[in-house]
Amino acid sequence: MSQDMRGIRLDKAVINIGVGDAGERLMKAEKVLKMVTGRKPVRTVAKTTNRDLGIREGMQIGCKVTLRSKDAEEFVRKALDIREKRIPQWSFDPEGNFSFGVQDYTDFPGMKYDPEIGIFGFDVCVSISRPGRRVKTRKVMKRSIPKGHRVTKAEGQEFARSKFSAEVVD
Structure with missing residues (x-):
């Protein structure tokens, strides 16, 4: 008897750049995400006000792109x-999801440094x-x-090893 419902699959990959303020830097971050993913990014807004950082509730402070199915798999690879x-072991949450950061968009194949944009990194969840x-x-x-059907941290790590040939390090 095959257990098709027990198989783990990649649901989505969210690529996020948190700029911290609106304006020119946010526009540049959107350009980076557009170049790297080929999709139009969506702006993210601040949930709360933080006076120390100069952020107000509802202010646009970042951008993100959500990829699903084959696009997500290729991008994560x-x-x-x-x-x-x-992937560090602490990058996995109790449900098996994981996230990591990329320091510079120019590390991607085919991407060249653009002095107008500068250096931007991003998070991949x-x-x-x-x-x-x-x-x-x-x-x-x-x-x-039920608990038996939820994905655990160990299963998420095994999925990353088998699907992406990733090494989970301590």
Whole structure:
């Protein structure tokens, strides 16, 4: 008997640049995400006011792109190649999702340094799940997912090793 519902799959990859202020730097960050992913980024807004940083609630302070299916898989492979396929163990959360940072967009193949843009790094957040996760998030007849069907940290690490040939380091 095959267990198709037990298989783990890549749900999405979110690429995020947090600039911290609106204006010219945010426009440059959007250009970087557009060049790297080929998709138009969405702006992110501040949830709370922080006077020390000069941020007000509702202020646009960053941008992100969400990739799914094959696009997400290809992008994560490229990003992990830049990081020499190494993911720190502390990058995994209890649900098996993991995230890592890329220091400079020029490390991607085919990207050249643009003096107008400058140097920008970004975060890559990878979400994984099993089939049937929609039961938890759907609008009608929501149900909780049993503990045995949830993805664990160890399973997430094994998924990263098998799917992306990544090395999980301490």
